[in-house]
Amino acid sequence: MKNINYKKIIRCYALLFTLCIPLLLMQSCTKKSRSDMGKALFTKTQNKVFKNVTPEGFAPVFQKVIQEQKSSLGNPLQIEAFYAQNDYDPKFVMDHLNNDDLKTFSSYLLKANEHGLDPNLFKxxxxNDLLNKFYDKKAIKTTDEAYHDIAELELMTANILINYSNALQYGIISPRRIYARYYTATQRPDSNAVNKVLAVTNFKTYLDSIQPKNPQYLALQKALLSSSTAPGMTQEETDRTIKVNLERLRWKNKPSQDKYVIVNIPDFRLDVMEGGKSTLNMKVCVGEGRNKDYANTLIEYDDSDKTDRPFSRETPQLASMIYEAQVNPIWNIPQSIVSKEIVKHAEDDPYYLANNNIDVFENGKKLEDSETIDWGSEDLSKYEFKQRPGDDNSLGKVKFLFPNKSSVYLHDTPAQEPFKKNMRAVSHGCVRLEKPLDLAHSLFGDGSKYDMIKQFMSEDNPKPTDVALSKKVPVYITYVTCWADENGTLQYRPDVYGLDIVLFAHMQKFLASNSKTVLAMATPAN
Structure with a gap:
């Protein structure tokens, strides 16, 4: 038989005892700290009913209330687990009723309209009515009622604080769930966000910390509160426009890099941002939109407006990284454009393809007699159509590439007339640039690569050339219809894709579905 090392066993027991004692003491201290629950509540409320309240009497009532209201909680599993782990201690009521933190919280909720959010979203x-019962020494008449109201107030505080916090930090609507062409990574509240809220110890400090600090947000808040009216809009439509753009500003999808390219679809404009300032801006043409005549507005909408039905040519919202410039590019014409436009021109004019430098390929081999083909009877899927580089190439002299699911890019164009117009939603989905060479200079800077781009763009016999960008630059294609310019003046743009209408309809649906029940907002991260 092996010798037993009693000394080692004794040391292990000693270590275990050392580790367990603090935990046991902490648990006993927690229970001891609530042993005066009734006295503490009576001191604050002066309602004698609370003198009979005990932690042991409260816990089963609280468990029952949680189970009864579980289906209406935003985060039922986390909330239930939190209180189970803490012996169903009403931490918010006990720690924050006496110092009037809950009154402070209630005042913030009642002023939610300052964020363009209806206070009914947060009950x-x-x-406020339930909280006031605790300050009326005759409102709560029995011990059973006291237990129930403490449980109700505790649960409402936890749930609503989570929902209010998530609303201000993430928005109430997930853009990826309502927009068909939205490919920008957007953070949504998760379990960590919930845990952070449940750990709050100072309400005012926390509530002030989650107030959005973005100057744009503050400018739109000010405009909403001042009831300003935009030119050509009613007061109601102005308010609605500000509200949907406040919601967009709450979404966690904003650029964090020092330098990036941003395209705002409704403004038909591109900016290169460096250090928070625009160092280059230009007009752009974007994809043709469903609301290009601006017939549909936020003044009226119906239930069907919640469904996003993008026009096939609309430019998507996305975030990516520009990695390359293609000088004198070949245009690989999409099948949708081939079938809807190219072959129709070719049927009317057999020399259309040749006159526009368009080559046709079958199984990778160029056809030499494409003008003899009866395109109306052909299966177009077996052909590839490519436009050679040149002055008439639809992509112009340069295009800038970035990975995306929609095969869109920024590019030059020989069609300059649209840049003279105010409504520039005219492309097939890509973004046409007013000053492509200026963008190349901003991206590549002075040096051999920019000089090569400039030279090749001016050549009479152009050849396709790929020029890699040494340091990739982020590009954001976004959709904003109201913002404050550098002078602080609010700018408004018509809703060319009808995306304001879709967003506002979802916000109204959200209000309707949640104003009658406790708000359920913290959706899983996408």
Missing amino acids: AQAY
């Missing part, structure tokens, strides 16, 4: 009035 603000119901919460």
Whole structure:
């Protein structure tokens, strides 16, 4: 038989005892700290009913209330687990009723309209009414009622604080769930966000910390509160436009890099941002939109407007990285454009393809007699159509590439007339640039690569050339219809794709579905 090392065993028991004692003491201290629950509540409320309240009497009532209201909670599993782990201790009521933190919280909820959010989303009035019962020493008449109201107030505080916090930090609507062509990574609230809220110890400090600090957000808040009216809009439509753009500003999808390219679709403009300032801007043409005549507005909408039905040519919202410039590019014409436009011209004019430098390939081999083909009877899927580089190439002299699911890019164009117009939603989906060479200079800087791009763009016999960007630059294609310019003046743009209408309809649906029940907002991260 092997010798037993008693000394080692004794040391292990000693270590285990050392580790367990603090935990046991902490648990006993927690229970001891709530042993005066009734006295503490009576001191604050002066309602004698609370003198009979005990942690042991409260816990089963709280468990029952949680189970009864579980289906209406935004984060039922996390909330239930949190209180189970803490012996169903009403931490928010016990730690924050005495110092009037809950009154402060209630006042913030009642002023949610300052964010363009209806206070009913957060059950603000119901919460305030319940809280006031605790300050009326005759409102709560029995011990059973006291237990129930403490449980209600505790659960409402936890749930609404999570929902209010998520609304201000992430927005109430997930753009990826409502827009068909939205490819920008957008953070949504998760379990970590919930845990952070449940750990709050100072309400005012926390509530002030989650107020968005973005100057754009503050400018739109000010405009909403001042009831300013945009030119050509009613007061109601102005308010709605500001509200949807406040919601967009709450989405966690904003550029964080020092330098990036941003395209705002409704403004038909591109900016190169460096250090928070625009160092280059230009007009752009974007994809043709469903609302290009601006007939549909936020003044009226119906239930069907919640469904996003993008026009086939609309430019998507996305975030990516520009990695290359293709000088004198070949245009690989998409099948949709071939079938809807190219072959129709070719049927009317057999020399259309040749006159526009368009080559046709079958199985990778160029056809020499494409003008003799009866395109109306052909299966177009077996052909590839490519436009050679040149002055008439639809992509112009240069295009800038970035990975994306929609095969869109920024590019030059021989069609300069649209840049003279205010409504520039005219492309097939890509973004046409007013000053492509200036963008090349901003991206590549002075040096041999920019000089090569400039030279090749001016040549009479152009050849396709790929020029890699040494340091990739982020590009954001976004959709904003109201913002403050550098002078602080609010700018408004018509809703060319009808995306304001879609967003506002979802915000109204959200209000309707949640104003009657406790708000359920913290959706899983996408």
